[in-house]
Amino acid sequence: MSTSDSEEQHLLGEEAPPRGYELILPPGWVRIPLREGTKEALERVLFSHMEKVPEGIPRDDAMRFRLDMRRRMEKLVRTARRKGGGLDLYLPVLPRGGIFLMASFIVAEMPIGQDRQVPVQAVIAQLANEELPGGASTKIDVAGAPAVRRAYRSAFDEEQPSSTPEGIQQSPLLTRRVDYVIPVPDDPGRWISINFSTPGDGDIDSEFTGVLVELFDAVVSTFKWSYR
Incomplete structure (x- = not known):
């Protein structure tokens, strides 16, 4: 397994700033990048993480549920961008214990x-x-x-x-x-x-x-x- 030049510098104790960060997310949480690929990430969340709606929501209301979730996520993205400096937004998209x-x-x-x-x-x-x-x-x-x-x-x-x-x-x-x-x-x-x-x-x-x-x-x- 090869390492990048910056990682080798870090391992050798040389000064090399990190290129990013990593986090381990709980089940049902997703990352939405705020600078590039935001729209694509939202689409992936809606179509891959939300194929099933929570129990208790009638099938006829499934599309409305997804649209409501999309509006909520887009609103959170706009809020995050207004604050400036945002890199990534993280939020839960699947229910835990039957609740969001x-x-x-x-x-x-x-x-x-x-x-x-x-x-x-x-x-x-x-x-x-x-x-x-x-x-x-x-x-x-x-x-x-x-x-x-x-x-x-x-x-x-x-x-x-x-x-x-x-x-x-x-x-x-x-x-x-x-x-x-x-x-x-x-x-x-x-x-x-x-x-x-x-x-x-x-x-x-x-x-x-x-x-x-x-x-x-x-x-x-x-x-x-x-x-x-």
């Missing part, structure tokens, strides 16, 4: 220190010491290197409209958020974030919502850089 999980996370590039070289430890210290209303920041290790985990709650979700088409105001959707901020090794000024969001079962403090957060943390624990 309302959750997603985005891997994105972050513009930290791109105009000047800011020491990694200084950035991590600043992020870890930032006050998060109703949340907390923690220094951790990701892929064997220092990073920051930020956990908080949000009273507003860009994926949800603030009012109905008739103009009737709705209550803001409460969501649990967890962000990981990770420096790219051997590439000063480049950082990525992994941003998770879920309304859980409607109660962001419920055991079910906590399980979704734990699931995301478990996914991030599989993160590693790719040099191929």
